[in-house]
Amino acid sequence: MSEIYTLHVNGREREVQDAWLGENLLYVLRERLGLMAAKGACEQGECGSCSVLVGGELVCACLVMAASAVDEPIVTVEGLGDAPTDVQRAFVETGAVQCGFCTPGLIIAAHHLLDQQPDPTDMQIREELSGNVCRCTGYGRIIEAVQQVAVARREEAR
Amino acid sequence: MSLTEVGRPTGHRGLGASPTRPDGIAKVMGTFEFSSDLGGDGVLWGATLRSPHPSARIVRIDPSAAWKIDGVETVITADDVPGVMHYGLIDQDQPVFAADVVRYVGEPVAAVAADHPETCRRALDAIVVEYEVLDPVLDPDDVVAGRAPDMHPAGNMLREQRVEHGDIGATGSVVVEGTYEIGMQDQAFLGLEAALAIPDTGGGGVELHVATQWLHEDRGQIAACLGLPEEQVRLVLGGVGGAFGAREDISLQVHTCLLALRLGRPVRMHYNRAESFLGHVHRHPATIWMRHHATSDGEIVKIEARFVFDGGAYSSTSSAVLLNAITHTQGPYRCPNAVVEGFAVRTNHLPCGAMRGFGVVQACYAHESQMDKLGAACGLDPVEIRLRNAMRTGDVMITGQTMDSVAPVEECIRETVALPFPDEPVGGHDGDVMRLPGGAGRTADSQHIVRGIGYGVAMKNLMYSEGFDDFATARCRLTDGVATLKFATAEVGQGFVTLAGQIARTVLGVDDVVLDRIDTGVGSAGSTSASRQTWMSGGAVQAACEAVRERLFERVGREHGLDPATLAIDGSDVVDTAGAFRMGVVDASTAGEIDETAVYRHRPTEELDERGQGNCHVAFAFVAHRAVVDVDVDLGLVKVVQIATAQDVGRALNPLSVTGQIEGGIAQGLGLAVMEEIIQIDGVIRNASFTDYLLPTMLDMPPVVATLIEQPEPLSPLGAKGVGEPPCISVTPAIAAAIRDAVRQAGRTHAIDRVPVRPIDIIGL
Numbered sequence: 001m002s003e004i005y006t007l008h009v010n011g012r013e014r015e016v017q018d019a020w021l022g023e024n025l026l027y028v029l030r031e032r033l034g035l036m037a038a039k040g041a042c043e044q045g046e047c048g049s050c051s052v053l054v055g056g057e058l059v060c061a062c063l064v065m066a067a068s069a070v071d072e073p074i075v076t077v078e079g080l081g082d083a084p085t086d087v088q089r090a091f092v093e094t095g096a097v098q099c100g101f102c103t104p105g106l107i108i109a110a111h112h113l114l115d116q117q118p119d120p121t122d123m124q125i126r127e128e129l130s131g132n133v134c135r136c137t138g139y140g141r142i143i144e145a146v147q148q149v150a151v152a153r154r155e156e157a158r
Numbered sequence: 159m160s161l162t163e164v165g166r167p168t169g170h171r172g173l174g175a176s177p178t179r180p181d182g183i184a185k186v187m188g189t190f191e192f193s194s195d196l197g198g199d200g201v202l203w204g205a206t207l208r209s210p211h212p213s214a215r216i217v218r219i220d221p222s223a224a225w226k227i228d229g230v231e232t233v234i235t236a237d238d239v240p241g242v243m244h245y246g247l248i249d250q251d252q253p254v255f256a257a258d259v260v261r262y263v264g265e266p267v268a269a270v271a272a273d274h275p276e277t278c279r280r281a282l283d284a285i286v287v288e289y290e291v292l293d294p295v296l297d298p299d300d301v302v303a304g305r306a307p308d309m310h311p312a313g314n315m316l317r318e319q320r321v322e323h324g325d326i327g328a329t330g331s332v333v334v335e336g337t338y339e340i341g342m343q344d345q346a347f348l349g350l351e352a353a354l355a356i357p358d359t360g361g362g363g364v365e366l367h368v369a370t371q372w373l374h375e376d377r378g379q380i381a382a383c384l385g386l387p388e389e390q391v392r393l394v395l396g397g398v399g400g401a402f403g404a405r406e407d408i409s410l411q412v413h414t415c416l417l418a419l420r421l422g423r424p425v426r427m428h429y430n431r432a433e434s435f436l437g438h439v440h441r442h443p444a445t446i447w448m449r450h451h452a453t454s455d456g457e458i459v460k461i462e463a464r465f466v467f468d469g470g471a472y473s474s475t476s477s478a479v480l481l482n483a484i485t486h487t488q489g490p491y492r493c494p495n496a497v498v499e500g501f502a503v504r505t506n507h508l509p510c511g512a513m514r515g516f517g518v519v520q521a522c523y524a525h526e527s528q529m530d531k532l533g534a535a536c537g538l539d540p541v542e543i544r545l546r547n548a549m550r551t552g553d554v555m556i557t558g559q560t561m562d563s564v565a566p567v568e569e570c571i572r573e574t575v576a577l578p579f580p581d582e583p584v585g586g587h588d589g590d591v592m593r594l595p596g597g598a599g600r601t602a603d604s605q606h607i608v609r610g611i612g613y614g615v616a617m618k619n620l621m622y623s624e625g626f627d628d629f630a631t632a633r634c635r636l637t638d639g640v641a642t643l644k645f646a647t648a649e650v651g652q653g654f655v656t657l658a659g660q661i662a663r664t665v666l667g668v669d670d671v672v673l674d675r676i677d678t679g680v681g682s683a684g685s686t687s688a689s690r691q692t693w694m695s696g697g698a699v700q701a702a703c704e705a706v707r708e709r710l711f712e713r714v715g716r717e718h719g720l721d722p723a724t725l726a727i728d729g730s731d732v733v734d735t736a737g738a739f740r741m742g743v744v745d746a747s748t749a750g751e752i753d754e755t756a757v758y759r760h761r762p763t764e765e766l767d768e769r770g771q772g773n774c775h776v777a778f779a780f781v782a783h784r785a786v787v788d789v790d791v792d793l794g795l796v797k798v799v800q801i802a803t804a805q806d807v808g809r810a811l812n813p814l815s816v817t818g819q820i821e822g823g824i825a826q827g828l829g830l831a832v833m834e835e836i837i838q839i840d841g842v843i844r845n846a847s848f849t850d851y852l853l854p855t856m857l858d859m860p861p862v863v864a865t866l867i868e869q870p871e872p873l874s875p876l877g878a879k880g881v882g883e884p885p886c887i888s889v890t891p892a893i894a895a896a897i898r899d900a901v902r903q904a905g906r907t908h909a910i911d912r913v914p915v916r917p918i919d920i921i922g923l
Contacts, residue, residue: 020274020276022276027275030195031197036188036189036191036195037187037188037189038188039192039194039348039349039399040194040350041348041349041350041399041431042431042847042848043430043431044431044847044848044849046847046848046849047348047848049348076188077186077187077188078188084183084186084187088183088186088187089186091182091186092178092179092182092183092185092186093178095176095814095815095817095818097179097182097185097186098400098651098652098653098818098822099347099348099349099398099399099400099650099651100181100184100185100186100190100192100397100399100651101192101347101348101349101399101400102348103185103186103188104186104188107186107188123590123592123593125856126856126857127592127598127856127857129856130855130856130857131855132856133348133848133853133855134348135345135346135347135348135400135402135822135825135826135853136400136651136818136822137818137821137822137825138818138820138821138822138823138824138825138859138862139821139825139856139859140817140821140859140861140862141814141817141818141821142856143856
């Protein structure tokens with residue numbers, strides 16, 4: 001257990017020391033780098049609670065071998081800024097947050113969706129976020145939050 | 159009101175508004191601490207060794223190879239439990255660690271503490287356990303018939319209960335019967351089991367941070383097993399990632415504390431998902447036979463029923479779940495005569511206990527399936543048969559208890575029927591294949607889809623039953639315009655932390671409310687379950703705030719020569735209703751802190767007698783659902799297109815939170831209807847993962863249209879009824895009925911009498 005590697009996380013170089021190479025990115029982010037936002041609820045890529053961006057792609061951090069993510073920029077919820085983003089504010093306002101365990105993964109996924117598709121249809125929202133499981137809300141308010149942001153961004157762009 | 163209009167945050171933050179939740183920003187920013195986020199440098203990891211067999215004798219346990227692994231700090235077994243060996247919510251029949259026999263796959267046999275989760279995994283692998291495999295008891299009918307060997311010193315019959323009401327020999331000219339099966343559902347909360355135990359330095363006690371539903375009940379069981387006085391075991395609520403009943407029983411609490419106390423070092427334990435499926439109780443799988451007798455006009459004359467609930471290896475709350483189920487046999491309908499037999503049995507299956515709905519989910523599926531059959535036999539449609547029999551306040555239930563709750567059953571049904579149907583055509587808009595049953599599988603053909611409609615109506619008891627002395631405690635301190643609340647109410651996501659602030663604002667006229675840490679430093683709040691916290695903990699917070707307000711009025715009365723009895727809160731002021739005096743609450747509260755603690759109790763309930771008669775429940779809530787489904791009857795694929803509902807909520811104290819419970823509950827009920835089932839074969843779980851235990855995703859969940867029926871409940875301290883459980887109860891039979899409707903329209907005549915409904919059930923093979 002004496003490997004050292006460097007990850008680029010939220011714009012900073014973070015050195016990971018004394019790590020066992022078998023650790024997944026979720027474990028390293030949380031237990032080695034103190035970035036606790038991403039959550040583990042299944043550790044097999046089925047629930048999306050660990051969603052982060054690696055090289056701009058939406059991935060499940062639990063399925064990424066941390067030491068293999070060395071050359072790509074990694075973005076977690078902590079990297080979205082010190083003030084809540086419009087997506088984060090919308091989630092709170094619309095009641096899209098209950099227990100909150102799925103929330104960080106959904107925040108990342110929603111940001112990714114809206115960056116790729118600023119004007120998503122209801123079906124597109126559902127399909128793109130279908131990889132994020134929520135057990136509390138029944139999804140209705142989450143969809144509303146995403147739609148609210150999309151509309152607000154379009155209005156601002158005018 | 160439509161769901162899209164309710165509950166947008168406004169300036170008003172008292173009761174009736176939908177202020178944003180106080181932990182919302184922390185949760186979206188990722189800074190909110192769940193119990194799995196707690197740790198620290200040098201904190202060890204704990205892990206549990208579990209039985210691979212449903213029934214076996216433990217011949218020997220040899221942990222010596224595990225001890226030799228670098229990084230392993232300790233290995234413990236049953237020999238290392240200093241206090242009482244057995245725990246349990248009703249009967250203490252479950253051992254902390256199995257010693258001589260294991261009774262279910264997943265039963266804890268040993269635990270380890272080490273420096274890394276991977277070290278733990280290797281240590282568990284290295285522990286040698288020799289088992290003598292035994293034949294498991296798997297058929298509940300064998301237990302009921304007395305054919306199964308005792309698998310526990312307490313016997314295999316967890317509870318037997320009979321209900322006889324009225325003329326048990328009565329008959330009706332119309333008779334319909336059926337045998338209904340409900341599969342085992344998992345709560346599948348996302349926040350996996352996690353705890354951090356910190357032993358006192360030199361004190362002998364321990365502080366446990368854990369995600370749970372009932373801090374004080376946990377504490378009692380933990381202290382007994384640790385052999386410690388309760389005051390030496392302090393519990394702090396770690397952030398909870400959902401519960402739905404799965405955290406009512408002890409899971410990792412005692413194990414984590416044992417490891418920490420043994421080593422004198424903090425230990426954290428996390429379950430992984432496969433382990434979580436084994437590590438908590440599940441919804442009871444059940445077989446329910448019912449026979450309804452009615453007049454030719456469709457009026458229920460008598461119901462006969464036989465319930466068999468498979469409680470699995472340990473008793474948990476099976477006794478109470480069965481009680482709930484059988485006392486809800488009639489559903490929200492008038493029923494003058496009844497004979498009901500109920501059995502909750504022990505088998506070598508996974509232990510079962512509390513899950514949202516608590517026995518009423520199973521009963522409702524049976525009685526709603528029966529109501530559709532009854533309607534068909536009488537020539538009445540599903541709505542008519544239900545309206546004809548709809549219960550009203552003042553009716554007597556089959557337990558002999560008078561329904562004295564507000565009971566707007568007819569209104570729930572009529573309001574549900576009045577909600578618009580979806581405008582989405584059969585087969586979806588624009589022929590989008592993703593909108594067909596089977597979605598991304600792209601196998602359905604829009605030419606072969608049949609749309610079905612079904613209804614379900616439910617009654618659900620609120621709070622605990624059968625004489626249980628339930629209460630909740632809350633403390634309120636007021637100083638300088640800030641109200642500080644302390645309670646042990648477990649916030650599991652439902653939003654009690656939001657409601658508590660609303661209560662304080664409305665009662666005291668302050669805007670600033672601070673919530674103290676949720677821990678055992680105040681009296682018990684009871685469990686976050688049974689749709690009880692708004693009523694019970696809400697009642698306690700209200701009482702504590704009212705006590706503070708009374709003292710405030712006494713002080714203002716003294717200082718200004720006024721009679722406190724004429725003082726009131728108006729907005730953010732203390733006013734004299736008999737004169738012109740007005741003073742800001744902020745100013746009135748600067749002259750020293752006011753500190754009051756209150757305990758709220760509901761009215762007493764009774765145990766049932768040998769005929770199942772007694773006033774055993776506190777109060778009831780009602781709900782109706784309508785489901786629209788599209789079905790490919792050849793492939794057996796289902797898409798739920800819309801759910802409409804009208805729910806009896808008493809008073810919507812926070813409409814947005816109510817919406818959250820309705821939509822979330824419907825999702826869980828939908829899951830039970832069409833996709834969620836724990837499969838056990840020969841007593842071994844086969845789908846302990848999200849790959850094979852299917853949860854509804856955003857693609858599975860349809861739009862929900864809802865009406866809130868607000869007829870304040872006089873018995874409730876705030877006029878509100880609990881809203882957590884009703885949404886997941888009658889939606890399941892509504893979806894099942896809609897599927898049956900589609901299948902019938904396609905000319906198929908086979909019965910579908912189980913949930914979840916599988917493709918094979920729709921096809922009729």
